[in-house]
Amino acid sequence: MDANILGIVINWFILLTSVCIVLICWFYHCNYNYWRDRRIPYEKPFLFFGNLAFIMRKSFWDFCYELKKKHPREYVGIFLAWQPALMLQTPEFARRILVKDFECFQDRYLYAGFSDPLGSLNLFTVKNPIWSAMRHELSPMFTASRLKMITELMNMNSKELVSKIRRDYINNNKPVNLKELFSMYTSDTVAYSVFGIRVSVLKDEDSPLWYITNHMIKWTFWRGFEFTMIFFVPAIASLLKLQFFSRAATDYIKKIFWSVAEGREKKQKSNYKDLVEHLLKLKENLKLPAESGSELADNLMLAQAAVFILGSIETSSTTLSYFLHELAHHPKEQEKLYNEVIAAMQRSGKEVLNYDELVDLKYLSSCISETLRKYPPVPYLDRICNKTYKLNDEVTIEKGTPVFLNIIAIHYDEKIYPEPEQWRPERMNCSADSDNLNFTYLPFGDGPRFCIGKRYGMMQIRSALAQIIAAYEIKPADIPYKVETDPYSVILAPKDGLSVKFVAR
Numbered sequence: 001m002d003a004n005i006l007g008i009v010i011n012w013f014i015l016l017t018s019v020c021i022v023l024i025c026w027f028y029h030c031n032y033n034y035w036r037d038r039r040i041p042y043e044k045p046f047l048f049f050g051n052l053a054f055i056m057r058k059s060f061w062d063f064c065y066e067l068k069k070k071h072p073r074e075y076v077g078i079f080l081a082w083q084p085a086l087m088l089q090t091p092e093f094a095r096r097i098l099v100k101d102f103e104c105f106q107d108r109y110l111y112a113g114f115s116d117p118l119g120s121l122n123l124f125t126v127k128n129p130i131w132s133a134m135r136h137e138l139s140p141m142f143t144a145s146r147l148k149m150i151t152e153l154m155n156m157n158s159k160e161l162v163s164k165i166r167r168d169y170i171n172n173n174k175p176v177n178l179k180e181l182f183s184m185y186t187s188d189t190v191a192y193s194v195f196g197i198r199v200s201v202l203k204d205e206d207s208p209l210w211y212i213t214n215h216m217i218k219w220t221f222w223r224g225f226e227f228t229m230i231f232f233v234p235a236i237a238s239l240l241k242l243q244f245f246s247r248a249a250t251d252y253i254k255k256i257f258w259s260v261a262e263g264r265e266k267k268q269k270s271n272y273k274d275l276v277e278h279l280l281k282l283k284e285n286l287k288l289p290a291e292s293g294s295e296l297a298d299n300l301m302l303a304q305a306a307v308f309i310l311g312s313i314e315t316s317s318t319t320l321s322y323f324l325h326e327l328a329h330h331p332k333e334q335e336k337l338y339n340e341v342i343a344a345m346q347r348s349g350k351e352v353l354n355y356d357e358l359v360d361l362k363y364l365s366s367c368i369s370e371t372l373r374k375y376p377p378v379p380y381l382d383r384i385c386n387k388t389y390k391l392n393d394e395v396t397i398e399k400g401t402p403v404f405l406n407i408i409a410i411h412y413d414e415k416i417y418p419e420p421e422q423w424r425p426e427r428m429n430c431s432a433d434s435d436n437l438n439f440t441y442l443p444f445g446d447g448p449r450f451c452i453g454k455r456y457g458m459m460q461i462r463s464a465l466a467q468i469i470a471a472y473e474i475k476p477a478d479i480p481y482k483v484e485t486d487p488y489s490v491i492l493a494p495k496d497g498l499s500v501k502f503v504a505r
Contacts, residue, residue: 043067212249213313321497
């Protein structure tokens with residue numbers, strides 16, 4: 001009798017398993033016909049993974065690059081696991097999605113769940129209407145007058161950066177990891193910009209921001225998996241309750257934020273100009289639903305501090321690393337840039353250029369813009385369609401469909417930028433920081449959700465480069481010119497940090 005019951009249980013188990021497998025396969029089969037049924041060209045998906053079978057082996061930056069090579073057209077369908085998404089690849093579609101028809105594409109696709117308040121409430125991830133309110137309140141932090149004041153600190157940190165290069169990489173002949181070096185520099189600047197803390201990891205001091213940064217920018221397998229799920233498979237991120245910032249970084253940000261806030265409350269001083277002070281004042285005036293309580297306001301403040309730290313450090317350090325890599329391989333451009341910087345210093349009578357003088361370095365601006373053209377830190381922009389939208393006579397985007405803009409495809413379009421693999425600063429002559437070149441240049445995005453810290457990041461880059469170029473000649477290190485990307489990183493990062501040789505002038 002027991003054997004009969006066991007046999008029945010086994011048979012039912014086999015039957016249910018078979019039914020589940022059939023249903024899953026049927027579900028995927030129906031989903032994976034989504035673009036074919038609509039007669040839209042698409043990248044062939046792989047079961048369960050869709051077009052994400054490359055994750056942890058190849059970066060999404062490389063995926064966007066290869067997708068344009070394989071599908072050199074205006075749009076192509078892709079699958080994020082089981083979710084159909086549309087990848088757009090022209091400046092005109094970028095203009096429509098980001099600006100003209102923004103009301104249909106207000107929010108990002110990525111996971112922003114309540115289990116991760118710092119990850120879901122920051123300005124990068126938060127959805128409307130909280131996003132528009134926070135954007136309005138944070139904009140005063142990035143005025144020209146504030147940036148001029150912070151530039152003085154950036155210049156001080158740039159001098160420390162030059163000293164560290166001489167001390168470690170010339171006198172002691174250590175191999176340089178550019179990504180790590182520039183993460184230290186940006187970490188020192190952000191420590192003051194966010195928390196008002198004057199401390200320098202560049203001088204080997206114990207920096208609380210460097211502790212946080214190490215957890216934020218260290219792309220391990222697990223952090224790469226977390227970010228991939230958060231950005232591309234939000235349903236899995238929600239199920240696993242994944243975090244945008246690592247747990248260690250989250251805990252330490254909370255600790256240092258409230259420590260600084262309590263210290264200021266005791267001193268009763270209000271002349272600070274950093275982000276913490278701005279957020280504390282913002283909390284007093286922030287209009288939130290009555291039922292939300294103080295916890296939402298606290299989490300909103302912490303989330304903005306956290307994303308500012310990540311954004312300021314990660315993208316700027318990456319851009320600085322690729323810039324020096326290109327400069328090492330382009331001696332003529334390097335000499336031209338050196339002459340521009342030295343001439344500006346001679347005119348000013350100073351060895352350190354101020355805000356206005358740095359902005360006036362036109363060739364430096366062209367070199368930075370070309371670096372961001374060739375190496376945009378974020379290879380795509382994502383939006384979720386919030387109502388049915390007619391893209392053209394052949395394509396209608398249904399409500400709830402993720403829409404991606406392939407920035408790599410636009411930046412590497414040979415009709416716009418001939419020989420796009422080449423680094424040519426003259427392409428960007430006479431272009432201003434705010435110019436998107438008719439939506440052909442989008443390293444900071446555009447429209448209402450463009451990067452709010454754009455000018456801060458550009459000045460942080462200018463300050464460091466002006467000091468380095470005046471002090472050192474940059475030579476190639478013993479690494480290939482073509483750089484591999486970090487497969488664990490969702491945004492662009494060089495696999496081994498990049499390296500050059502510094503020669504004192």
